[in-house]
Amino acid sequence: MASDTKATQDELNPRTKHYEFLGPPGALFITLSVPAFTYALFFGCSEKSGGCPPPLPAIWPAVQNAVTNIDWWMSLWDQEAFVAYIAWYTFTVVSWVVLPGDWIEGTLVRDGSRKKYKINAFSTFLLALGLITGLLIRFGAASFTFIYDHWAGLVTASLAMSITQGLYCYVSSFFGNKLLALGGNSGNPIYDFFIGRELNPSIYSFDLKSFNELRPGLILWALIDISMACKQWVRRGGSITDSMALVVAFQGIYIADAVYNEPAIFTTMDITTDGFGFMLAVGDLTWVPFVYSLQARYLVFNQVDLGPVWTAIVVLVNVTGYWIFRGSNGEKNDFRNGKNPKNLKSIETARGTKLLVSGWWGLCRHPNYLGDLLMALAWSLPTKFDTPVTYFYVSYFLVLLIHRQLRDDEHCEKKYGADWHRYTKLVPYRIFPYIY
Structure with missing residues (x-):
């Protein structure tokens, strides 16, 4: 009986023979370069560095000085930012649990099952916006500039969460009869950790992949934009530029559309085909909120008036x-x-x-x-x-x-x-x- 079960698992989870991203070397390169590039976009486009980008002759000496300076590495860790990020992620998890939402079935997967997903991302988005609105009404724009002031520490916190989830999903995929992603079962730990070994890692009914796709990173992106507008408002003494208003509005509408149409993601390749590993975790939790909001952050220190x-x-x-x-x-x-x-x-x-x-x-x-x-x-x-x-x-x-x-x-x-x-x-x- 055990051999029959094993044969069935082997049939369901064949060994991956085709690599993407140039295989393990490419996976390792992206694993290291995505965090590095996220930091580089901040330090290479900020008022602290002297421009966006800084003067070209100054870039390489600044990089050398930073990476050889232990104090610079220590500055990437910010305890306040870490606590704030964990609080935010916890808020999104608790919202998933307590807010009402319909349960829908996903597409049929190759083991004959259909996973069920709870739909309440839009409710989470509205609750977050409501709480921030209350904060701004009560305490003013200056009460919500924390994100701009603690940017590097928040990036570090999101990376820590991404690495933790990537490792958890990789290790847990070896326990129990898990359905693996066809592209993530190569046997190479670097590649499988990056690409995602298990197709739908879950904790009971809590599906990590679909949750991360639309909640902690995507909604945080909207809050980052609002925080950037608040920072500009404080600096300008009570107004924002038309350029900032457009960026916040456009990206806010896009995010609202995504979370409102949450069921649409369950037919995408991310959900139906790809495993959940470091690639999707860091994309959802770090890359989306902290890279996609670059324009709003830039407009804080380089204010642009567009005109009609x-x-x-x-x-x-x-x-x-x-x-x-x-x-x-x-x-x-x-x-x-x-x-x-x-x-x-x-x-x-x-x-x-x-x-x-x-x-x-x-x-x-x-x-x-x-x-x-x-x-x-x-x-x-x-x-x-x-x-x-x-x-x-x-x-x-x-x-x-x-x-x-x-x-x-x-x-x-x-x-x-x-x-x-x-x-x-x-x-x-x-x-x-x-x-x-």
Whole structure:
């Protein structure tokens, strides 16, 4: 009986034979470089360093002086910031537990089960905003500048949480009959720790992967933006610039949209295919809140007044991106749920499923990525063109989405075979119609 069970587990969890990110060396490089780059974006774009970026001749001596100075390394640890971050993460966990929410089933996984997920990210978001609003009304903007003043320590705290979760998920994946990610069972500890060995690590009904995707990092991003606006408000004596208002509003709407449409994430590759390891943990908890908020932080110490014309242009870019993003995702979600209010055309596949070939999804294979990129550009435009650093996010996001598109296409080719080749002839463009 034991051998039958083992055979079944071996069949469910075959050894990973194909590496991504150039295998273990690439995984190690990203594991080390993501924290380093997050710190670099702060120290290389802040008023303390002398600019964004600092004068080029001063950068290398400053780096050498910092990394060889024990006091600099010690300065990355901030006990107040650590306590604040743990309190924030605890708040999001408690909110998940106590706030009401529907339980929905995810997609069918290869062991024949469907995982259930509690839906209350939007309620958590509203509760956090309500508490911050009460704090600002009662004590004023100066009461919520802590994040700007303790930035490096908060980054360190989020990295500590990411490493802890990555190690916990890797070690726990060896105990019990766990369903492993097809891409995370290579046998190499560096690679599997990074990519995620277990598909859906959970503590009872608490699913770590979906929780981290939308709550502690994403909502913190919104709070960081508000804190940056508060810091600017205090410095300006009771006002914020139009550029800061646009960044906070655009990114806040994007975050609200994501948490409101929480069920949509359960059909994404992050949830259905990827394991949960350090890659997703550090992406959710560190990279998203502390890198994506770069423009708001920059505008605290380099204040930009746009004026009505430039403001209108930026708003138009963002609205166009949101229209494409929400419209295309709406078409996809309706179609997957058996609805087709626009009578969109599709092709039948041998698997019995259908692929859309009209509407937004007839223009290109990933119109939602196009909308995402336009919104990312709109978040950088309020900083104008004094520095390329504030355009890092849209540049990085372009590379990320192209990589994700290549992964999606490879996965779909394996899934649909000849039907995928027929589909790509009908929809030849990948992200940018008539360009790519």
